[in-house]
Amino acid sequence: MNTRAVNTDETTYAARPSAPGPGGGRKALQVVALAATVPYLVLKAAWLSGSRAGIPDGSPLLEPGVFLTAANAVTLAMDASVILLALVLTRPWGMRVPPRLLTVPAFVATGLLTPILTAFPLQLLIRAAGQGVSAPAGEAARPFLDSWVFTVVYTGFTVQGLALAGLFVPYARERWGRRWQGVLGRGLPPSTGVVAGAAAAGGVLVAAVHAYWAFGGTAGLSADQAAARTATAGVVSGVHAICVLAAAVGALLLVRGGSRRAWWPLALTWVGSAAALTWGLWPLVASLGPQLDGGEPASAAVQLIYAGQMITGLAAATVLIRFLTSRREG
Numbered sequence: 001m002n003t004r005a006v007n008t009d010e011t012t013y014a015a016r017p018s019a020p021g022p023g024g025g026r027k028a029l030q031v032v033a034l035a036a037t038v039p040y041l042v043l044k045a046a047w048l049s050g051s052r053a054g055i056p057d058g059s060p061l062l063e064p065g066v067f068l069t070a071a072n073a074v075t076l077a078m079d080a081s082v083i084l085l086a087l088v089l090t091r092p093w094g095m096r097v098p099p100r101l102l103t104v105p106a107f108v109a110t111g112l113l114t115p116i117l118t119a120f121p122l123q124l125l126i127r128a129a130g131q132g133v134s135a136p137a138g139e140a141a142r143p144f145l146d147s148w149v150f151t152v153v154y155t156g157f158t159v160q161g162l163a164l165a166g167l168f169v170p171y172a173r174e175r176w177g178r179r180w181q182g183v184l185g186r187g188l189p190p191s192t193g194v195v196a197g198a199a200a201a202g203g204v205l206v207a208a209v210h211a212y213w214a215f216g217g218t219a220g221l222s223a224d225q226a227a228a229r230t231a232t233a234g235v236v237s238g239v240h241a242i243c244v245l246a247a248a249v250g251a252l253l254l255v256r257g258g259s260r261r262a263w264w265p266l267a268l269t270w271v272g273s274a275a276a277l278t279w280g281l282w283p284l285v286a287s288l289g290p291q292l293d294g295g296e297p298a299s300a301a302v303q304l305i306y307a308g309q310m311i312t313g314l315a316a317a318t319v320l321i322r323f324l325t326s327r328r329e330g
């Protein structure tokens with residue numbers, strides 16, 4: 001027996017611990033991703049050092065507190081992790097990183113950045129048209145941060161999201177491409193179908209509420225949130241509605257199987273579930289602590305929608321994991 005031939009796949013996998021270095025395009029994206037982290041990191045480091053850069057007089061951010069310091073430290077660390085992620089996706093040793101140590105941060109980054117890079121350009125267009133920027137009549141705007149801070153920070157986040165997407169797709173294709181080659185194939189077990197059904201039901205409900213808020217509805221919002229509703233805020237709600245629907249539709253397609261090409265239901269579920277889970281969990285946790293903008297805490301109805309959004313994302317992500325596991329087993 002030719003044992004060398006029998007063990008070809010196993011030997012090849014073990015003998016290829018890394019991939020060749022990235023080409024010029026990926027090196028350029030790496031530089032862009034690293035450079036895009038600088039404004040946010042500099043601002044957060046300055047605030048942790050006591051600087052008032054970008055913080056106007058009267059802002060609640062000037063009030064000392066452990067919660068605010070911890071929030072700044074955590075968000076600084078989160079953005080700093082983009083540097084490590086960009087290196088993993090472009091260096092030869094990145095192919096040897098255990099999958100979970102890479103996919104979890106990549107999933108979180110996808111979730112946090114997708115709504116930003118989708119909504120922020122639309123908000124800029126709305127502001128350029130002179131819409132969505134005025135405070136409600138008879139009310140003075142609460143000082144929080146200078147307007148240039150939002151522009152600089154969210155521009156950086158948008159560039160980060162685009163650059164990381166451009167790095168992650170070719171990396172994932174090289175390392176796990178066979179997982180989404182071909183068609184979806186056989187459907188998933190009924191137990192997974194129940195999870196997909198829960199994602200679909202939750203997604204429709206949460207998307208309907210976000211769509212209602214996107215078109216100017218205020219029921220369920222706190223008084224401060226209702227008073228602050230503008231066209232730019234509506235864009236954010238609209239993007240969240242699309243993301244939870246993407247998670248629900250992707251989960252249903254994966255569990256059903258069939259002759260569709262596998263890559264696009266996988267991409268739909270990955271992006272949708274990541275955005276729904278992270279943007280359900282993050283604001284839900286934030287709403288339970290001190291309100292950094294000095295306004296009212298989120299209403300119980302809003303917190304319920306955050307929770308539903310998080311559960312929808314978690315259910316869709318569970319279907320995604322089960323699908324990928326079945327492909328590996330196959």
